[in-house]
Amino acid sequence: MEHFSAIQSLCRIGLENGDGRFRKQVERLRDRLTKAGDERDAATLSALLANVTSDVSLAPSNVEVSRSLVVGDELTGNVHPPVDRETSVPLAEILLAPSAGQPSPIFDETLQLAMGALVSEWQNAEALKALGVEPSRSCLFYGPPGTGKTLAALTLAAKLNLPVVNARIDGLVSSFLGTTARNIANLFDFANRYRCVLILDEFDALAKMRDDPHELGELKRVVNTLLQNLDARANKGLTIAITNHEGLLDPAVWRRFQNHVRIGQPDLPTRLEMLRTFLGSLELGDDVIKTLSYVAGPRSGSDLKTFADALRRSLALSGSEATPRAITLATKTLLPRLGIEDSDMGPARLFLVNEPKFIGEVLHADLGIRQDSLAQMFDCSQSKISRWSGEWASDEKTAVRTADA
Numbered sequence: 001m002e003h004f005s006a007i008q009s010l011c012r013i014g015l016e017n018g019d020g021r022f023r024k025q026v027e028r029l030r031d032r033l034t035k036a037g038d039e040r041d042a043a044t045l046s047a048l049l050a051n052v053t054s055d056v057s058l059a060p061s062n063v064e065v066s067r068s069l070v071v072g073d074e075l076t077g078n079v080h081p082p083v084d085r086e087t088s089v090p091l092a093e094i095l096l097a098p099s100a101g102q103p104s105p106i107f108d109e110t111l112q113l114a115m116g117a118l119v120s121e122w123q124n125a126e127a128l129k130a131l132g133v134e135p136s137r138s139c140l141f142y143g144p145p146g147t148g149k150t151l152a153a154l155t156l157a158a159k160l161n162l163p164v165v166n167a168r169i170d171g172l173v174s175s176f177l178g179t180t181a182r183n184i185a186n187l188f189d190f191a192n193r194y195r196c197v198l199i200l201d202e203f204d205a206l207a208k209m210r211d212d213p214h215e216l217g218e219l220k221r222v223v224n225t226l227l228q229n230l231d232a233r234a235n236k237g238l239t240i241a242i243t244n245h246e247g248l249l250d251p252a253v254w255r256r257f258q259n260h261v262r263i264g265q266p267d268l269p270t271r272l273e274m275l276r277t278f279l280g281s282l283e284l285g286d287d288v289i290k291t292l293s294y295v296a297g298p299r300s301g302s303d304l305k306t307f308a309d310a311l312r313r314s315l316a317l318s319g320s321e322a323t324p325r326a327i328t329l330a331t332k333t334l335l336p337r338l339g340i341e342d343s344d345m346g347p348a349r350l351f352l353v354n355e356p357k358f359i360g361e362v363l364h365a366d367l368g369i370r371q372d373s374l375a376q377m378f379d380c381s382q383s384k385i386s387r388w389s390g391e392w393a394s395d396e397k398t399a400v401r402t403a404d405a
Ligand SMILES: Nc1ncnc2c1ncn2[C@@H]1O[C@H](COP(=O)(O)OP(=O)(O)O)[C@@H](O)[C@H]1O
Pocket: 103, 104, 105, 106, 107, 144, 145, 146, 147, 148, 149, 150, 151, 152, 274, 300, 301, 302, 303, 305
């Protein structure tokens, strides 16, 4: 490409600012170059994208988290996590660049504000202390699986420029009596020694011990150890616990966390934004993405990511261009893999078995989808789409009248 070296410098400078939107444009440029067969320049941009990620996430932040909020030695690549004494399995994973290779989480405005408030509180701990207010040091993320809880915890740590000691509690629960409590104590000792964010993922795994009567004594010991360790850590560092089943948590454990953030299923605008991001490289028209987000229905970010990846793979394998029609056909073959129940009579089923009704519904869902976009997706004339839309509306009216009668 002409003037590529100048473009390369522009990209490097822009990427270093860490603005996600800029990064996205560079990724698009890279994808376009690949499409145009300019493999060499595309590879240069890929290398830039990869380098700048690690540079940014390892570079000291302008607003360093105060050394009084998070104490301890620096974690380096030479430090090894503690292991379970019986099995030698590490009790945690150390992530020096916690957001490397991770996408940015996409949340609705309320959640974004909640996350922003946490970061701001932790970044401004000194100012808070000067005002006589102790900053909080712990947070519990809870909500259904696949909604981005782990991702949010890793991103928070990266925003604060802190490494992560990431413990999956299910891996810590040992079948050897007495070992689980010891593992927990060792894990906290380790985390307290270093400047880090301690992430306790799959936190509800402990509660499962309640199902086994032989484990009850052990569970009591474990919960006590956990409470003592959480209290002892309260003035040492940041702790984020994550659970899919908040109902299973011991209330005393729940109360130990100063913030409780529910990360629920994404709403329709958030799902739309997710699909825009996950399918970004395909450069689909927005009406196609809106239609897909309607088809996919209320699903988690993780499900949408799986769907988007499968769609991209399917197009790549069939060698088709990402035309609206090709997307519709690929989606039809992929939907059953999203785990649609026979009883699910929602948009996904209509999309598969009753196109006229689906089209009527999606046009009346206030997404602002144009009829000509649907005509392309469903390979029919716009007048047919218009007729189906009219028939849907009059069927609805009849249904309402029958219900009223
Ligand atoms: N809110 C979200 N924003 C962006 N990606 C998401 C979101 N939620 C889930 N994902 C995708 O799903 C994957 C799994 O999410 P994860 O954080 O492990 O969910 P959880 O911990 O809530 O079960 C993520 O790596 C990401 O690709």
